Amino acid sequence: MSRQTANVVVLGVAGLSLALLWLTPGALAGFLGLIGVALTAYLRPAMAVRAGSLALLALGFTLALSQVPRVSILFYGLVAVLVALITIPGIPRWIKGLLGVAVLLISVPIAGFNNTFFLELGIQIGIYAAMALGLNVVVGMAGLLDLGYAAFFAIGAYTWAIFGSPQAANFLSGSFPLPGNYFYLFMALAIITTAITGLLIGLPALRLRGDYLAIVTLGLGEVVRVLANNLDHPVNFTNGPQGITPVSRPDIGWFHSLMSSVGVELDARTDYQFFFYLLVLVIIGVVVLVNINLGNSRFGRAWIAIREDETAAKAMGIPMLGTKLLAFATGAAFSGAMGVIFAAQRTFVSPESFTLLASITILGMVVLGGMGSIPGVILGAAALTAINTDVLKSFSEYLNNLRQAGVLNLPNQVEPAKYERLVFGVILVLMMIFRPQGLIPERRHQLEIEEAKEAQQ
Amino acid sequence: MLEGLLALLPQVIFDGLLLGFVYAMIALGYTMVYGVLELINFAHSEIFMIGAVVGVEVFRYLAPVIPNGVVVLVLALILGAIISGVMAMIVERLAYRPLRARGTTNRLVPLITAIGVSFVLQDLVRLVEGIWHNEFKLQMRLIPPLDGNFTFLTVFIQYKALILILVSLLMLVGLNYLVNRTKLGTAIRAVAQDMNTARLMGINPDVIISRTFLIGGALGGVAGVLFAVQYSTIDPYVGFLPGLKAFTAAVLGGIGNITGAMVGGLVLGQMETLAGTYLPTLTGGNFGTEYKDVIAFLILILLLLFRPQGLLGQVVKEKV
Numbered sequence: 001m002s003r004q005t006a007n008v009v010v011l012g013v014a015g016l017s018l019a020l021l022w023l024t025p026g027a028l029a030g031f032l033g034l035i036g037v038a039l040t041a042y043l044r045p046a047m048a049v050r051a052g053s054l055a056l057l058a059l060g061f062t063l064a065l066s067q068v069p070r071v072s073i074l075f076y077g078l079v080a081v082l083v084a085l086i087t088i089p090g091i092p093r094w095i096k097g098l099l100g101v102a103v104l105l106i107s108v109p110i111a112g113f114n115n116t117f118f119l120e121l122g123i124q125i126g127i128y129a130a131m132a133l134g135l136n137v138v139v140g141m142a143g144l145l146d147l148g149y150a151a152f153f154a155i156g157a158y159t160w161a162i163f164g165s166p167q168a169a170n171f172l173s174g175s176f177p178l179p180g181n182y183f184y185l186f187m188a189l190a191i192i193t194t195a196i197t198g199l200l201i202g203l204p205a206l207r208l209r210g211d212y213l214a215i216v217t218l219g220l221g222e223v224v225r226v227l228a229n230n231l232d233h234p235v236n237f238t239n240g241p242q243g244i245t246p247v248s249r250p251d252i253g254w255f256h257s258l259m260s261s262v263g264v265e266l267d268a269r270t271d272y273q274f275f276f277y278l279l280v281l282v283i284i285g286v287v288v289l290v291n292i293n294l295g296n297s298r299f300g301r302a303w304i305a306i307r308e309d310e311t312a313a314k315a316m317g318i319p320m321l322g323t324k325l326l327a328f329a330t331g332a333a334f335s336g337a338m339g340v341i342f343a344a345q346r347t348f349v350s351p352e353s354f355t356l357l358a359s360i361t362i363l364g365m366v367v368l369g370g371m372g373s374i375p376g377v378i379l380g381a382a383a384l385t386a387i388n389t390d391v392l393k394s395f396s397e398y399l400n401n402l403r404q405a406g407v408l409n410l411p412n413q414v415e416p417a418k419y420e421r422l423v424f425g426v427i428l429v430l431m432m433i434f435r436p437q438g439l440i441p442e443r444r445h446q447l448e449i450e451e452a453k454e455a456q457q
Numbered sequence: 458m459l460e461g462l463l464a465l466l467p468q469v470i471f472d473g474l475l476l477g478f479v480y481a482m483i484a485l486g487y488t489m490v491y492g493v494l495e496l497i498n499f500a501h502s503e504i505f506m507i508g509a510v511v512g513v514e515v516f517r518y519l520a521p522v523i524p525n526g527v528v529v530l531v532l533a534l535i536l537g538a539i540i541s542g543v544m545a546m547i548v549e550r551l552a553y554r555p556l557r558a559r560g561t562t563n564r565l566v567p568l569i570t571a572i573g574v575s576f577v578l579q580d581l582v583r584l585v586e587g588i589w590h591n592e593f594k595l596q597m598r599l600i601p602p603l604d605g606n607f608t609f610l611t612v613f614i615q616y617k618a619l620i621l622i623l624v625s626l627l628m629l630v631g632l633n634y635l636v637n638r639t640k641l642g643t644a645i646r647a648v649a650q651d652m653n654t655a656r657l658m659g660i661n662p663d664v665i666i667s668r669t670f671l672i673g674g675a676l677g678g679v680a681g682v683l684f685a686v687q688y689s690t691i692d693p694y695v696g697f698l699p700g701l702k703a704f705t706a707a708v709l710g711g712i713g714n715i716t717g718a719m720v721g722g723l724v725l726g727q728m729e730t731l732a733g734t735y736l737p738t739l740t741g742g743n744f745g746t747e748y749k750d751v752i753a754f755l756i757l758i759l760l761l762l763f764r765p766q767g768l769l770g771q772v773v774k775e776k777v
Contacts, residue, residue: 145568204762211497212761214568215704219754222701226750234743307563356697360572367569411591414584422580428573432566433555452560 006043013039014053018060021074025064030073033057033064037080041088050088051095054081058099062107069114072390075121078107079382086375087440104281109274113266119273123345124389126280127338129381132365133287133374134334139363140372140442141300142327143307144206145214148221149362152332154228154354155197156190156339158238161349164248170236180344183250187340194336198329206324213328221359228351243350247343276345283341284378287334291374294330303327304372304444357421361388364424367431370438372445379440384424392417462738467612469734470727475618475687477726478625482680483703484710484718485632486545486673492713493649493669496553499571502700503578504545504674508537508681509691510582513595515682526603530620530686537682538675545674546667548574554663583693597689621683628676629719635672636715645669649713698750702729705757711767720768729753 013036020029040053061077068074082103085096112119131153138146162168163186168176205216232240252275259266259274266274294300302323305313314320343349361384369380396417402408431438437445483505490498515533523529552574556567586593599617606615636642647655648665656662684699685691702725710721733749760767 139565143563143565145565147572201758204758208761208765211495211564211568212708212765215497215701215708216757216761218701219705219757222698223751223754226747230745230747360576363569363572371565411588414587419580419584421576422584425573425576425578425580429552429570429577432570432573433552436563436566 003044003046006045007049010036010039010043010045010049010053014056014060018056018063021060021064025068025071025074027071027073029064030061030071030077033060033077034073034080037077037084041084047090047092051091051099054084054088054091055099057081058103058107062103062110065107065111065118066114069111069118072386072394075111075118076386078103078111079125079386083375083379083382086378108277112274112277113264113270116270116273119270119277121386121389123273123276123280125382125385126277126284127342127345128362128365128385129378130280130284130287131335131338132362132369132377132381133284133291134331134338135362136331136366136372136374136377137291137294137303137334138327138331139366140370140377141295141307142303142324144324144328145211146217146328146331146359147214147356147363148217148219148224148359149331149335150354150356150358151217151221151224152194152198152335153339153342153358154224154351155194156336157343157349157353158228158244158339159190159193159336160186160340161244161247161343162237164344165244165246167236167239167244177248180248180250183248183340183344187337190336190340191333194339195329195333198332199325202325202328203321206328207321217359218356221354221356225351225354228354238351241351243348243352245348247347247349249344249347272345276341280341283337288374299323299326357424360424360428361420364427368427368439370441370445372442373438373440376438376440376442380438384427387423388420392420392423462735464611465734467610469730471612471614471618473727473730474723475621475726476730477723478622479680479684479687479699479722480703480706480726481719481722482625482628482683483677483699484707484722485628485715486677486680487700487704488707488710488712488715488718489632489645489669489673489676491707493645493666494553494567496567497571497704498673499568499700500548500552500574500578501545501673501677502696502703503575503582504541504548504677504696505681505684505700505703506691506693506696507544507578507582508541508678509685509695510586510595510681510693511537511540511678512682512685513597513691516598516600520598520600524600526600527620529600530603530682533682533686534624534679537678539678541678541681542671542675544578545670545677548578549667549670554666557663579693579696586693593693595691597685597691599686599689603686617686621687624679624683628679629715632672632676632715641665641668702750702753705753708757708765708767709760711769714767714769717767717769724768725753725756728756 013032017029017033017036021033036053036057040050040057045053058078058081061074061081064071065074065078082100085091085100108118108122112122131149135146135149138144138149160183163176163178164180164183165177168174201216201220202213205213228238229241231237238244249272252272255275256271259271302313302318305316305318306320306323310320342353365380365384366377367380368383369378370376396415399408399410399414399416403410483501486501486504487498490496490501512533515536516529519529519532520526552570553567556570583593586595603617603620604615606613608614636645644655644660644665645668647658647660648662652662655665681696703722706721706725707718708721709725710717710719729749729752732752733746736748737745
């Protein structure tokens, strides 16, 4: 297709989508909008057309969401626009930035104020994306397989949950819960405690070949779960399987008055959700910056060298143990910090959130998006979180409806929402066999795979 | 109090022995695959679980028809071995061989595939059982003479426990014979040592690897059936913890070493049962039996610190 035809087609579809999304908002218009995003990505129209089409579509999705806030496909349309902004080459950086900020700070909040589920979804995606970026340092950059990543998440969450609730009064004198503003201090504390835990676990495992780390971290995940479940006696630290609630949240009076001064009046619940949404955005920004800078630092290069060939890296004088430990502890610290946010945002912490499944979900995000690739990992986090919290549940409801209508005669054990393991397992296996570099490959990884193909021919 | 503890000891040691043999049987499968491919086959714990589920199903359908428990058990063992072995082969063919064919050098790729396969198998079994019986938590129903027992000195012994020990000893001897004395065993060792040289000697590594999975899987299946007979309650996620511990046992004995796997399993089983029984008494009920899993994990950590090659293993230089 010539570029001119592409221009016309893309702009036409984008314009039509905008009109439909505005006038007849709904799933069908949303679907057309998604096609518009896909066409923009694959038809490669002129630069201005790419940017223009994405802007039109973002506007369309926003308008539609402000009218029909219950249709999730519209929200995924916004996510798709963000992904397209990151991945489509050739759009000037300032346009990307401007459009991205507009979607994140205007469109998503508009959707979220009408339907807090989207804010919740945004927060979940953000928390998981930040964690996946942390795991990306361990798995993607340094090539160390960590199968107990949720353990560090749990340690972080419990660090704040115990002291931010009356729980700590069981073994310490003093007044608990601590005031909500200690939250920020505990984020720093969690970073330190999880990094130290990471060092302690990594020290024996990382001296050996990589496979041992996988099995040790698998064991660690199990141990942390056992501890969280059973440390309610002799001294009640974790309150066992019931979990800890309520966990204090930071004081957001200042945020509330700030929002009212710009004319946004929200109820207390939405206010908190919006606050956490913004907090998570800020943290992702920080995490991405840290990721990029680490990747380009002396350590980042050493990690990649180790990932590519341990023996060669050792021969070049890279200290194995220290470098690996640093990667492992950095990843652990990311996870710990997100645990604190998780605890405060949910106001509830229980061992159930930190199973092997959680660790594998985060690994799946990194693998799906592309090991070592920052936009890829964020995309992976968005996709799997959406599958987990929304898509599988909707599919279950759909089947249930069919079952009740008598169209489908299925045993009630067959419920997609309970088969996340199957879905994530299939994703892991298929990605490894057919696209190990991930959906949005890291550049270096991409080159390697192309080289390997040439070498085979 | 000490006397009371000592009086329990023979029983505890016997129970530990049973658990140890279960770990040992699973560890054999891990160690065989690791010996050949240097891959931790996480899916092996699910192959074991499939054996357990087959065991329950065979008893569900055949026990009402065939009155003799031993006959049913033999059928269950055979069927469990076949189904688990073939499943392991299928997994190798579908998931691991494409990776080898592409020739990736990245060690993460097969490991991630293995953990993915493990998850897929768990939920597939859950799905099958869900459709079949509308229930995925299964209960073993035993028939005589399997449910019989006797007391030897102070030790309470069930017949099924004796069968478990007998079968696992047979498996160890048989496997040692197979690997060290037969042509197939020689080929397996050759592939484990150097795949390319083995190919030059006229061995087809793909066939040998496939057979290794078949044998390891069949052993896992037998272990699963015996596990179901011994411990009765089975669900699709039952393989995870025994699998994790069996791998610990394999490392404990020296991974890649068949006798080592057996020894490691027995040692781990003993430690775990001892800890599980005595921990509550020794700590005045403050730390219960739940911590036995933590003990197994601590053993692994200490082992990796002080003797990573395992009890019977040798230090191996990294292949370059």
